[in-house]
Amino acid sequence: MTDELQAPPDMPGVVLAKERTLDGVLGIELVEVSEERCRGRLEVSDSARQPYGIVHGGAYAALAESIVSATTAWAVMKDGNIAVGQSNTTNFLRPASEGTIHAEAIRRHRGRTSWVWDVECTDDDGRLCAISRVTMAVRPMPGG
Amino acid sequence: MTDELQAPPDMPGVVLAKERTLDGVLGIELVEVSEERCRGRLEVSDSARQPYGIVHGGAYAALAESIVSATTAWAVMKDGNIAVGQSNTTNFLRPASEGTIHAEAIRRHRGRTSWVWDVECTDDDGRLCAISRVTMAVRPMPGG
Amino acid sequence: MTDELQAPPDMPGVVLAKERTLDGVLGIELVEVSEERCRGRLEVSDSARQPYGIVHGGAYAALAESIVSATTAWAVMKDGNIAVGQSNTTNFLRPASEGTIHAEAIRRHRGRTSWVWDVECTDDDGRLCAISRVTMAVRPMPGG
């Protein structure tokens, strides 16, 4: 079965240690990947908050973008392709201020040149905080 | 003239020092505000990058969200209202990896319950890297 | 149970016979409604096509907008509110050229001032043709 969730792979060509990147700063982890679904999370700290103490809208957008980008990149790599973020639409539904933000993404479309994912972000009580629609462009690997 | 750009104000009720928040971590500054336009920037560091060294899509979304949120909050406060992020649609047009990301936002709509802004993010050479459409909900201040 | 699908109601205050409106011209029908879900369809004719014979992107957007608008209006009417379309984001995933387009909408958010719905449009073979995210503003009825 191709859609069994599995541990996220190490990706080739990475140039920055994760701890230094936005993922590291925001406490974003990719938890499980598959061709059609993936899961991740963000541990809320001040780095993910805005000045009034709630999770910044950009943190939800970043969480969705990170897990979908990494998963799409992994999935298309075996065909010699790369994935590039094209658009991210995030709706903010309920504020959160602490704990873990849990993200689950479902692939809605696998086209030749773009993949579309829907992402749900929930808090520790399972309440929906944000939803994102993320489109990834898929292109041949440069020089590939 | 009501739309003269001015220095950003200190906002009341802030509970976190900016340095600790997402704005601080990402190097986001609000530069000028007015009722219909605002400007900000992000100094690129590893904290705003993804593992391949380019600026993370979530960083553009966060930059747009930050400057529009702060400006709308400031503009509606005098009527006893608050501003809450409702949605953020960001299109990624061109990768950037260093320097400063410059954001300029134009208000497209001032409704009773929502404001809509368009944001352009450019690099140091003036090339368009991302565009965002941000909708802020405007509500009465709780207990106001 | 509040979310049992039921036949769509007649709405008060309508000023145009349906046959004359965009819904009539496009062959759009609202099939079932509830607080959290609704279904509709569009019978494809030339009126819903673009010049190359496939269903026009605007037809999917209109179908999603129509069923969500009518359902939200019905749902909030009992509290003395009206529903007004605020935004519609439609992704086009697969072209269709004939038969029936089937739309199913799921409510993702019921806020005080806005409701958010996700809509899937499939063809007669169940293939996903378009997905929409529709935000409706909810406001007090004028003069209510």
Added chain:
Amino acid sequence: MTDELQAPPDMPGVVLAKERTLDGVLGIELVEVSEERCRGRLEVSDSARQPYGIVHGGAYAALAESIVSATTAWAVMKDGNIAVGQSNTTNFLRPASEGTIHAEAIRRHRGRTSWVWDVECTDDDGRLCAISRVTMAVRPMPGG
């Protein structure tokens, strides 16, 4: 100068007379085209209205989609490419019920595989009624 607006061209391969299509039914005309800008309009009739007599949200989405699709198709045809609608995000800012809806589109991005346009729809008094962001996928002509 490549961006001088000009009369819209006849497009090859059209299979339906315009009068029969959604453009014909809604009274949509493409007025001027260029590589970076285009203009069109919609003459409001009941076919573009919803049951309460105002212009249907889907009509704005269709107007934006039509003028951007036709213009992009025209612009990429000379390189042996076609244009396919990928997404349409429309925000509804102000209701209109009669007269002409005027649409003006500005190209924001010309990538190898996608073009992004911003569209403003105004009424006869120049008031902004809706704004759309339309992404067109650009692909090699099948069999080309």
